[in-house]
Amino acid sequence: MRFITCGSVDDGKSTLIGRLLVDTKAVLQDHLAGVTRGGEADLAQLTDGLQAEREQGITIDVAYRYFATESRKFIIGDAPGHEQYTRNMVTAASSADAAVVLVDATKLDWQRADLALLPQTRRHSLLLNLLRVPSVVFAINKLDAVADAALAYQHIRGALQAFAASAGITPAAIVPISALKGWNVVDTGHQNPGWCGYVGPTLLEILQRLPVTPRETELPLAFPVQWVEKFSASSDTTQGRRIFWGRVATGSVAPGTPVQLLPGGQTAVVAQVFDHARAPKAIAAGHSAGIVLDRELDVSRGDWIVAAPTPAAVVAADDFEDSTPQAAWPTTRELRTTIAWLDDEPLLPGRVYWTLHGHRWVKAKVQRIAERLNIHTLAREDATQLEPNAIGHVDLLLQEPIPATPFAHSRVLGALILVDTASHRTAGAVLVR
Numbered sequence: 001m002r003f004i005t006c007g008s009v010d011d012g013k014s015t016l017i018g019r020l021l022v023d024t025k026a027v028l029q030d031h032l033a034g035v036t037r038g039g040e041a042d043l044a045q046l047t048d049g050l051q052a053e054r055e056q057g058i059t060i061d062v063a064y065r066y067f068a069t070e071s072r073k074f075i076i077g078d079a080p081g082h083e084q085y086t087r088n089m090v091t092a093a094s095s096a097d098a099a100v101v102l103v104d105a106t107k108l109d110w111q112r113a114d115l116a117l118l119p120q121t122r123r124h125s126l127l128l129n130l131l132r133v134p135s136v137v138f139a140i141n142k143l144d145a146v147a148d149a150a151l152a153y154q155h156i157r158g159a160l161q162a163f164a165a166s167a168g169i170t171p172a173a174i175v176p177i178s179a180l181k182g183w184n185v186v187d188t189g190h191q192n193p194g195w196c197g198y199v200g201p202t203l204l205e206i207l208q209r210l211p212v213t214p215r216e217t218e219l220p221l222a223f224p225v226q227w228v229e230k231f232s233a234s235s236d237t238t239q240g241r242r243i244f245w246g247r248v249a250t251g252s253v254a255p256g257t258p259v260q261l262l263p264g265g266q267t268a269v270v271a272q273v274f275d276h277a278r279a280p281k282a283i284a285a286g287h288s289a290g291i292v293l294d295r296e297l298d299v300s301r302g303d304w305i306v307a308a309p310t311p312a313a314v315v316a317a318d319d320f321e322d323s324t325p326q327a328a329w330p331t332t333r334e335l336r337t338t339i340a341w342l343d344d345e346p347l348l349p350g351r352v353y354w355t356l357h358g359h360r361w362v363k364a365k366v367q368r369i370a371e372r373l374n375i376h377t378l379a380r381e382d383a384t385q386l387e388p389n390a391i392g393h394v395d396l397l398l399q400e401p402i403p404a405t406p407f408a409h410s411r412v413l414g415a416l417i418l419v420d421t422a423s424h425r426t427a428g429a430v431l432v433r
Contacts, residue, residue, distance in 0.1 A: 004077035007102035008120035016179035023186035026067035098135035110152035220307035220328035221251035224358030249412040254282035258308035302360035331401035343427035347386035363399040
């Protein structure tokens with residue numbers, strides 16, 4: 001399982017990961033000794049690897065760490081909480097099976113039942129929902145540092161439940177923890193039963209039970225070409241034809257599969273399929289593959305190999321049956337999208353950006369900014385621009401058609417990024433509506 005930790009600044013994300021690594025015995029003694037000062041281990045430094053992170057005491061880039069239990073292996077992404085590094089958090093969340101949103105109890109007016117959550121907590125939760133992260137766990141942290149942990153947990157849990165309901169988020173769990181002390185993270189042996197009035201699994205037990213994101217194998221084949229291998233390197237096995245390498249995005253591919261090339265539109269039949277070790281076998285979504293076609297066609301990096309159109313019977317007004325091809329993945333130039341804007345410059349109508357879909361670069365023009373999402377009230381507001389870290393609905397016009405589909409249908413074909421044509425910075429995360 002791949003999961004990330006996110007939330008506001010100094011909510012204890014790096015400390016939580018350090019606690020998971022230490023309590024699951026995933027840290028070597030010399031590594032732990034290197035972050036120990038005065039007998040106390042600075043758990044956050046187990047993930048803060050950049051010199052700037054250690055100097056400033058903040059997380060800047062996403063750090064990945066690994067640990068395993070008897071039942072599951074984990075990949076953790078420690079996402080930064082600062083607003084200016086939201087783009088890093090989006091990058092980590094785009095491939096996550098689950099997310100743990102840390103909520104710092106000491107920063108909230110926990111004595112009030114109608115307390116307000118921090119803006120970054122709300123923003124990260126909304127982004128997780130937009131990115132279709134399957135499981136979201138809210139972990140209320142630092143309850144060891146408040147006077148009445150049970151009351152704080154009750155009020156913060158109520159605020160999280162109200163926010164999640166209004167945002168259309170279904171939390172997998174809301175759990176009280178103390179990352180610093182290790183309470184309710186890996187085990188409960190060192191605390192009183194029913195701590196904070198909570199009787200339930202620990203955070204690690206919850207993570208072990210969450211489902212892993214299923215591969216999109218039930219959809220028609222979609223395969224973005226990443227690299228074209230010249231036939232001279234493997235002519236013995238491919239009869240002199242080129243191998244098209246990449247990762248199967250949706251569906252599956254096997255010899256004999258009829259396919260169509262996009263954007264060209266030519267059709268062919270798959271002659272051979274290889275896995276990453278060049279062994280011939282059928283490949284399903286989520287795995288790398290090499291495809292050889294039954295004839296030579298003009299295919300290059302950025303093209304798509306998709307399921308061939310299938311005939312569909314259409315009954316006309318005079319009951320005459322006609323057979324028309326039905327494309328598995330129709331192409332389009334006009335996109336209605338949701339954009340998480342990540343650039344320092346605002347998004348304005350009329351601007352042109354590079355957009356990356358799969359491995360294909362296409363110019364995109366911002367036609368219209370329909371509305372912006374207010375992260376505080378969750379209301380949709382009229383907007384003429386999107387400021388940094390804002391979320392809004394935007395209409396795009398592409399220079400060339402691409403096989404895009406709603407993100408709710410496919411996480412691969414429904415996702416793009418916008419890149420500034422001058423600075424080459426990633427400017428926005430785009431989800432097709």
